[in-house]
Each structure stands twice: as C-alpha cells, then as structure tokens.
Amino acid sequence: MLNDLFAVWFPRCCWNCNQPLAKGQEWLCLGCCGQLPKTYFEHQENNPLQIMLRQHLPLESAYAPYYFLQNTPIQALLHALKYQGKIKIGEWLAVQCESFISKEHKMLQCDGIVPVPLHQKRERKRGYNQVTPFGRFWANRLGVPYLDNILQRNIATQTLVRMSRDARWTEVKNAFSVQTKNKFKHLLLVDDVITTGATLTACGNALLHGTTEKISVLGMAYAQNILP
C-alpha cells in the first residue's frame, strides 16, 4: 500500500525512454527490455567472443549476454552504472544473465570470481568499481570467494576509451600483478564491457602464471567491431 502511494508520488521511470515503469519492471520498461541486443552466445559452443579472446589467452570459456551497441538501452544502462553511481544495475544485469545460461555452463564451474581491477586512484575518484555488484552476485550464487584483492593494477593506464586497438595492447600489457600465494583451479574474470580483450588478456595471463590452472571470462556486454 505504502509502496503503491510512493509510486504515485514518485513514479519510477525507464532509464532509457523515460516512460513510467509498470509494477515488477526495474530500470527498463518492457519495450526497452525487448530492445536489449542479446548475443545468444549461450546457444553457441564456440562463440565469437571466445574465438576473439582465444587468440591471446588460453581460456576455458567466455560469455557476455549482450552486445554493446550505441543508441540501444544497453548503452544507457552501462553509462548509468559506470558514471552515474547506479551500481544496482550490475546486479540486475547479473540476474538477466543468469536467466539465459544453464547452471552447467563451463565458466560457472569455477572456484573464485576476480573482477578486473581499476587503479586505486581511479576507484577512489569514482568511489566504486562498477563491476563489484555484478561479480559479487555470481560469487554469492556459486558459493565461491569474491577475490577483489588478488590482482593489482600497477600503472594508472590512461583511459582506454579513445585509444585504437594497437595502443590498448601496449598500454595494458604489464599493467597487472598478482598479490596472492593461494592456488586456484579455475578463476572467472568479470568485466563490464569487453572490447579488444586487451585488459582481460593481461589479467588472465598474470593469473595463469602460477595462480590458477584455468581461466574463464564473463562480461556484461561485448563491443564487437567498434574500434578502428
């Protein structure tokens, strides 16, 4: 009752098109939800993201539920998550992702979740790592530790957003070091938008150097072919 009154006074709106949200809808209205660009990678044994990442990283499996496409609701959501403090969106995306994949998915057979770290300075400035709620959701679901302190970003790399493919590789190659002596069998690296995979490759290779036997990758979205 109180919630209903609250909804009349302060209607919740769709983050993409600003229409009031119906009961049960979160962040996006039904129409915008339907426009989220799904990858359907869950139906492909060897999906394009996996093929792209395997060129540089010997990984077990890779998955992202959505493509990152300009002018689609995923762009609005990820922008709000990253720059407007709407970290709960990460959890919502994890719930959507969970509804697409089977519990037997290879990447879920892991013994720890590792978020791609921000440099401490940037995290302090933003106040949070945007991957945290997404990653923690999976750690809770799978009953495995959330290992947000085993990878350290050594160099405050310039923001990668406007860099070309080649520049990204050089920038991140030695940017990460491992801060644990613990050994794992299979770690799942989580990230927000996967573009060239340069950052994930650097993280993954650092971890495969004696910390874990296998690596898998899970992103919220895959930005295919958006760089020069």
Ligand SMILES: [Zn+2]
């Ligand atoms: Zn909408």
